[in-house]
Each structure stands twice: as structure tokens, then as C-alpha cells.
Amino acid sequence: MYRSTGFISFLLRRISGVALVIYLALHMWVIGSVNQGPEVFNARLNAVQTPIFKLFEIALLAAVVYHAFDGIRLLIVHYFDVTDKRKSLFYAAFAIAAILTVAGGVPILMFMLQG
Amino acid sequence: MFDFIFKRETPEAIKKGNKAIVRIQRFNPEVDEKPYMEEFEVPMTPDTTVLDALHHIKTEQDGSVTFRRSCRHAICGSCAMNINGSNDLACHRPLSESLDYHGKITIKPLPFQPIIKDLVVDRTTFWAQYMKIKPWLIPPDDIPEKEFRMSPEEVEALHNAETCIMCGACYSSCQVVGLNKEYIGPHALLKSFLRTADPRDSIPGERLEIVDGDNGVYRCHTIFNCIDACPKNLNPTEAIETLRKLAQKRLAYEEAREERQKTLNEPIREA
Amino acid sequence: MPNNTITHDVIVVGAGLAGTWAAMVAAREGVKDIGVLSKIHPLRSHSGAAQGGIAASLSNTRPVAGTGPRGPLEQIPPGEEPVDSPDLHMFDTIKGSDWLGDQDAIRILVDDAADVVYEYEHMGCVFSRTPDGRINQRRFGGHSAPRACFAADWTGHVLLHTIHEQALRNNVKFYAEWYVMNLIIEDNICRGVVAMDVLTGEVHTLRAKAVMFGTGGYGRAFKITSNAFANTGDGVAIAYDAGAPLMDMEFVQFHPTGLYRHGILMSEACRGEGGYLINNKGERFMEKYAPDKMELAPRDLVSRSEQTEINEGRGVMEDGQGIFLDMRHLGREKILSRLPQVREIAINFVGVDPIDAPVPIQPTAHYSMGGIPTTVDGQVIANAAGDPVVGFYAAGECAAVSVHGANRLGTNSLLEASVFGRRAGYAIAEFVKGGAQLYPVSGDPAERQRQRIKSLLDRDGDELVEHIAQDLKSTMTDNCGVFRDEDRLKVAMSDIKELQERFKHARTMDKGRHFNTDLLATLEAEHLLTFSEVIVAGALARTESRGAHSRTDFPKRDDEDWLKHTVAHKTDDGPKLSYKPVSIDWEKYPPQERKY
Amino acid sequence: MRTFQLQRYSAIALLIFLTIHMIVVHYPPFHIDFSRIIERLDDPVWKAIDIAFILAVVIHALAGSYMVLTDFQRVGKYKRVLAGLAIVLGVWAMYYGTVTVLNFTPPV
Ligand SMILES: Cc1cc2nc3c(=O)[nH]c(=O)nc-3n(C[C@H](O)[C@H](O)[C@H](O)COP(=O)(O)OP(=O)(O)OC[C@H]3O[C@@H](n4cnc5c(N)ncnc54)[C@H](O)[C@@H]3O)c2cc1C
Ligand code: HEM
Ligand code: SF4
């Protein structure tokens, strides 16, 4: 089996993509209820406001950021002849995603711990 | 990968570098239920190749070890196999540079294809995809007495694809192939690129139509393993990217080709 | 009819250039039902390994004026004098062959050359180009003009892939990994072959109106060889066993630049592009042997020069068995653009980058001039008188038309396989369309081969087949190699006889039936033993030195007695030799002394 | 246009929308302040942007899921069924999303 950067990026992209689709469904379920009156909305919102969901939120952030930068990387590969730099490009996308996840995740964590 | 952590005592001969241990995945569907690993010890000099080692095993130790080979200098494409987890040609790979800390090398058949026996795999789907893209050139009707004129640059542009030896290292490294054998695959897409990009070919439109489908260029997820695997240092990914772009402007490309073919019989003007 | 019988109009054995050309052309000419058998996948055929080029007197390039015989080349501007012609090509080929080449066949070879190369080009072959877009040409040993059309240094590869694809386009049916074991000739009429499907181990009889052999060379009879593992001369051995004759088998070409100890070819293009040969004193020793052509003298001469240097103690490497091929002065750019594959081979196999260091090389068994004698249309002949074997054709390295005579010039053999493969294709198409019939086969030949396999697998001696093959290769290299003499050839002969005896008890390790490559190696070893005897018998009888056949006890060429082809038939007490005259145009190309 | 292109173009659109979304909704952080959303969604321009955003994300999500599923050879047979399903689902999701955004009435 090939565990190359290409494969890892592919796998992570898939996982994050599918995770995002699931989140999207959830998100629509919550926000969509806004027109069904405050009770429904608040009930649904509360269901996704538990601390465990805050952790999920970090994962969500990681997924979005990784998926987005991997997507940018792919678009670059499509439109410029840069296959020679394939490893560096992956590391770069991954690093940026990691930094942004930490930058966004730490405040979420602190927010969660505070209240 | 984590050998430096689990490093154990290495046998003397292997430390001195004149012996190596070859681990081969064995499987004979006539008798075995599932594949298993077997170890052989072989003598080694600095210029022993992996293929030499396999030959030594086959001729001196166990004649039933089965693999394909012919040219032994990386041009016929027979001997592609999975060596230490990546696909390569056994014949051009020095044994001494393929050993881990225990003096071992691990050899398995090419992944994602049914095993016929030991290191020999059934390449039916590989060749079927090759046939699907019509690998042959179809020249224009107007054939000159002498050669078609092509500039050295036009020829150079084809070199990435022309030296493909159809070894299948790329095909068997691509996880998309692992998932879906209907995918045309890097080898055949590279070949398709070769024909499509050749100014002498008169059916670029039809070729682009063949690859411009769900199982063609769009099934490639840019995993790049095909580049890493290719023993001839070719770049199927770039060919696939080019085909994708050409497929989107097929009509314009066909027109350009017709235009180019009008001057195929004339000398290339020099700068 | 026996079971497992397959019938085709035409069966082609071998999917190298010769076989594929024949099949492709016959299909194009309207023969619908063609089966091509190859013991390895067609694209793995040895033709693909050829590096240097294919000869044709296109006159696309010429030496830059005033730079001498090794200087740079330039394209010939339109309208200016050509530097090359079929006649010049013909003369070079005849001279190269040491006048043993049949001149009627050579005439066809050189006249068809341009046409075949252009046809390759029209079919999609990606040749290297001159700036104005013509096929580029380089120099090659023994050719007096830049005549080798090339695609970098993977010429054979692009030719083979191109022709294979065109055969597919013409709906030729390929049987990949089918091993032909036997040829069926009854009453001088060829009726088919017996072949094993390697995958299943099943043996089948394949009947056809015409059978064509393009089974390639027999370099694997030698220890150091540039040939692929598949080049075990099955075709010649099978034809010989079936009663067809073999011609000029003693002429085996040793290439001067095989990679030290591996034998892998460093293309002649290395010297064509300007590489030097150097001994351990740092001398360009070719000055002594061929002051005019230097490194670009023909192969037999250069190999002998190298071997002389080695024998006289001026070799390189620890055991003194090597010579240096020095390309450093060509410069990085030229090596990378013209010889990329050669460079990679040197790096991978001996760890030397030709850009920085000289590459150790040694003579390596390379090409088989001899083979199944045919007419210029590929029709196999049954005897020295030239009677045909009906329905049996051959071309390429397994055949001897003979255009190479006693020594082949580089780039002439891709040409030969193409030209005569193509001609055989036309001849076969005509033969089949002219009402050839499918002759019956008596008995069950497949069953006989099944028995043969069974008896090979049943043997339980303590000696391994491979050891016998190795001993054979050693004795052939040592005693029937670059230099030969009576004593050594006799040793070789008695060794072969002994090995044939030992083989009768030798053991095959793998007893399984499906994809048994050990069994294939055993069958191949049997074939090696068969035709090696013919090589040595021919070499013993030929008491002269001509081309690649160099007898130290008879160092001179002897046109009086030996300007003739050796023809060998199988008998119970070994090969029976007879001789066939050489076709010579005494007016135009009478024998001369061969000097370079 | 093929799934492939749909996915690339929607990806580019998403890049833009998601950036906007992150900034206006989640910045400054920790203040999912509904008054802000209400204010914004009163503006028809914002409504249009949000609908486009939903369109992009729906296309991208469905095209992506379709791709993930059809990569499996066995699923390949049901390509048409899947495509049909995706279209139905997409239309429904767009309808649902559009209605939600247009009818948005602030919860009290
Ligand atoms: C390293 C190298 C470099 C060379 N470079 C040049 C060059 O630059 N220029 C040049 O002109 N020539 C060159 N030659 C020589 C030239 O390549 C060969 O002479 C030519 O390719 C022979 O072609 P062929 O079609 O006769 O046989 P091959 O290409 O050898 O094909 C033989 C075919 O027969 C099949 N076969 C054999 N036995 C059996 C069997 N028992 N059953 C079924 N199938 C069988 C094989 O599978 C194969 O398909 C070179 C040779 C070598 C070794
Ligand atoms: C910043 C925004 C985004 C960008 C740049 C982006 C980019 C991409 C690209 C280029 C692909 C194609 C991958 C391929 O063909 O192999 C892709 C696939 C995918 N995306 Fe996105 N995406 C983004 C946001 C999203 C969101 C928000 C979702 C979830 C709703 C999502 C779900 C998916 C899915 C499911 C796939 C398929 C996975 C795959 O084919 O491997 N993406 N994305
Ligand atoms: S592209 Fe490379 S890896 Fe793939 S078949 Fe061709 S030579 Fe082999």
C-alpha cells in the first residue's frame, strides 16, 4: 500500500469532505428551524451547544480549514505545472491548516472552559 | 519506518554487507489458501540487483518462486513489483540500497491486481484499459512520400509519454485503481496523451471524447502515486491535467490540429 | 481431431519486430484470421531493448565540413548533395558481412530501408528530429555515412510499441505468454505448432495454413550477453528438431561495449556520439587496430581488439577483464539529450555516471547472425539447394536471409527484422489468399509434448537444470567466444555432449502446472543444448577467420574454400553439415580485403 | 458541465463565501449575537449572498458525495440513480434553504 503524501491528502480530504457534508445536514436542520418558532429553534440549538459539541466544533474547524487549503492546493496543481513540488505543496497546505486550527481552536477551548 | 526504534542485532554477514535476507510474498492458488511470507538468504555484492537476488533464489534454492522478467535493464517492463512498499522494477534496483536495518528486503506482487502465482499478477484490466484508449496512431489520409515534418520541440514534448514501458508500476500504485477497475488508469491516460498530443494524429477529438468521462481523466484524484512509482521518471499526472484542459476545448483543439496538419509535409521554419 | 485444437489461417510465433510486422501486414492485406503467439507479452519482446537506431540512407544529416570523421553533424540543407545512398549502404553491409552476406538480399534490405523507416514514421514512431523536422541520423560503426535513424537511445522501444499498436489496430489476435514447444512439419509441409498456455499449463495444438517464426536470437547460450532472458533461441532449436536446417550458426556477434560483468548493452551510440575506448594505460588503443575508423570500426574488429588488450594484460578493473568507455568529453548536455538511458543503466548497474567517470565494459554476446535459412520473401528453405518448406516462413534474428553474413553492422538488424518481416507478411498474405489449405496433422502432437513435460517434471536427479545451463554458458563463452581454435572448440563439443547426457537426469524444482517458469527454463535449457552443438560444429568445421568467427589457428579469411554458408541438418549422430553458395555480384561487389 | 467542473467552480465560490461567512458570523468570536444576524438578514443583498452561498455549498456537497460514492466500482452501476437522487435532494435543499433565508423571522 502506498502511504504517500498524495494518498494521505486524498484520505484526509475525503474524510473531511464527508464530515462536512454531515455537518451541513446538521446545520441546516438547526438553522432551518428558525422559522418554526423559537421553541423548536432553541431546543435544537441547545442540543448542539453542549460542551462535547464544542469539541466537535474544533474538529469541524480543522476539517474546514484542511479541506479548504487542500482544495486550494488542488486548484493550484490543476492550473499550474507544479507536480514536481507535490510534497512541499502538501506540507504547506497541511501546515497552514494546522496553524489556523490551533489559532481558532485554542480560543474555542478557552471559551468552553470559561463557561 | 520505525526501524531506528526497534533496531535489533543484525547478523554478522549482513552487517558486512555480503548477505541479504529477501522476504517474498508467496501464493500459489493451486495449493495455498492465502498469501504468506517466506524468507531467503542470498549472497550480495555491491552490484547485485533485486532481480539477481530473485534469480539466485529461483535457481539455487526454490525453483517455484515465480516472477516475470526479460530484458533486465529496465526497458521491457516485465519485472515491476512491490519492493519495500513501493512499486519498482526489480532489475534496475540495487539490492544493497533496498535493505532495512536487519538486512531485509520485502517483495510483494503489484497491488490491486489478482495474483496468479507469487509475484506474477493478472494484468487483464491493465491491458483492457490500454485497448480502450486506442493506443495506435491514426495518421491523416494524405501521407507524404517522406516523413511528416515535426519540430524537435514537438518531439521533445512527447518524450514524457513515449518512454513508457507499460510496466504497470503506476497503475498498481493508484488507490483509485484499487477502488475502481473501470478507471482508465495513469498508464493508459499517459498513452492517450501521447497520441492526442502528436501532431500527426488525426482523431484528437475522438481521443479526448474517450478520456473525457467519468472513468477517464475525472476519476483521477491527483494522488501523485503514479509519479512516485514510475521507474522511468514519467509524469502521468501532468499528462492527465493536460488532457483535462484539452477535453474542455475539444473543438478548438481539433481545429488547431487540422490547421497543423496542413503544414505537416512542409519543413519546419527555422528561427 | 485431437482435443485442444485451435486453428488459424496464419500463426506467427514471436511478437518482436519481425513477427509483428508480418502479422500486421498480412492482416492489412486482408488475411482475417491471424494468431500471434509469444512466450512473453508482445511488448516485452527483445526488439524493444534495441537502443542505437535503424539504418536507412535518408541523407538527412552530414558531417560539418572540415571537422573530420568524428566531428559534429548538421542537417543537409534542401537541394544540396546527399551524402548517402542505398549503394553505399549496400557496400558497407557487404564489407561488414566479410562478403558472406547474400547480395541479392542485401540489395532488397538497402532499397526497402527508407520506405520502412518512413512507414514507421507514418505509423506514429517518435523519431528524434533535425531542426527542419526531418528524422535525425547519427553515425554508427561500419557505416560510412550518418545513417542510423534514432529516437534518443530507445529506438527499438518506440519501434516495437508503434508496430504492436498498429497490429492491434488491424485486429491481430495475440496470445501473450504462450510457449511454442514444437513445430509440425510433415512431408515438407508445415501444418502448425504445439504450444503451452503458460498460465494454465495446458498444451494445445494450433493448426494453420502458414506458420511464421520471428522468435529472435540465441545470445543466452553465452555467459556474458546483452540479450534478454527470453533470447534462448527456442525458434531455431524447434525448427531444427522439426527437420528444418540451420545456417551459419557459428557466427555470433560479440558487442564491444557490454557493461562489465553484467553484459548489459552500452549502445554503440556511445561511440557513435564520440565516446573513446581506453585501456589501463589510458591509451586509445583502437589507433593500433583501426587507425581510420578508430572506435567506429565494426563490432567484430573492436571486440577482438578489446579482447587482445585484455589478454595481453592491459585490461582494467581488479580482474583485468574490463576496458573503459570514456564519454566524459561529450559533456553533460549531449549525454543527457542523446544517451539518457545509457547513462541511467551505467548509474544503476555499476554505479558510474558517464558524465563524471569512464564506464567499465567488456565484450558481450550480442547478436546471432545464423538461423533458419530463408529466401528474400521469408520462405524457409529445406536444404542447400533452396527447396522450400511449404507454408513455413521466418524473419528477424532467428532467420538467416542472409544479409549480415559473418558480421552484422549495428542498426542493420532492426532494419532486417522490419524489412523481411514485412516482406514475409506480404508473401504469407499472398500464399493464404492464393488458396493455401489447412493440412491434416497425424497423431496427437500435443500429447507427445504433454509426455515430454511429464517426463521432465518426473525426473528426480540430484542436479539442477540451471547448473547445466550455467556450465553450458561458461564453456560457450570460454571456448567458443571472441577467439576460437580447434582445441578449445573440441573441448566445447565434448562439454556439450556431456551436458546433454547430464540433462537427461536433471531435476526441475517446481512441479506445479500453472505458470511454471521453472519448467519453461528447463525447456529453454534443452533448446540451448540443441543449437549450441550446431554452433560449435559449424565453428569447428570452418577453418578460417571471417567476420565474427575468429580462429587463432586459421587467422586468415579463405575465400577459396570457405566463401559459402554452413547449412546444418539434424541427424541421429549430431548435425550434418552441407554448404550453400553465397549470392555475389562479382562485377560490382567482388570480395576484397576488409580493412578499416 | 461535469461533476468535476461543478466541484471546482463551487469550490472557488465556497472559498469566497466561507471567508465572508467566517468574518461576518464568527468574528469577533464568541458572540453569536442574534441581533447581528437579524440586522444583516434584513438586507436583501445579504439574503442574495446567503442564497448563493447555500447554492454553492449544496452543489459542492452533492457533487462531492456523488464522487465519493461512484469511486466504488460496485456503486458505479447505480450512477444514474445516484445522480437523480442528488438532483432531487439538491432541489429540495435549495428550496428549504431559500425559504428559510427569505422568510427569516427573528425569533423573539
Ligand atoms: C541490447 C540490444 C541492443 C540492440 N540494439 C540494436 C540497434 O540499436 N539497432 C539494431 O538494428 N539492432 C539492435 N539489436 C538487435 C535487434 O534488437 C534484434 O536483432 C531484433 O530486435 C530482433 O527482432 P526479432 O523480431 O527477430 O526478435 P525479438 O524481438 O527478440 O522477438 C522474439 C519473439 O519471439 C518470442 N518467442 C521466442 N521463443 C518463443 C517460443 N518458444 N514460443 C513463443 N514465443 C517465442 C518472444 O516472446 C518474442 O516475442 C540490439 C540487440 C540487443 C540485444
Ligand atoms: C473552502 C471551501 C472548499 C474548497 C476550496 C473545497 C475544495 C474541494 C475540492 C477541490 C474538491 C475535489 C476533490 C477531488 O476531486 O478529489 C472537494 C471535494 C469535496 N468537498 Fe470540498 N471544498 C470546500 C468546502 C467544502 C464544504 C463546506 C463541504 C461540505 C459540505 C465540502 C465537501 C466536499 C466533499 C464531500 C468532497 C468530495 C471528496 C473527494 O472527492 O475526495 N467541501 N472540495
Ligand atoms: S508510466 Fe511509468 S510506471 Fe506507468 S506503465 Fe509507464 S513506465 Fe510504468
Ligand code: F3S
Ligand atoms: S496515482 Fe492515480 S489518482 Fe491520479 S495522479 Fe496518479 S492517476
Ligand code: FES
Ligand atoms: S526485466 Fe525488463 S524491465 Fe526489468
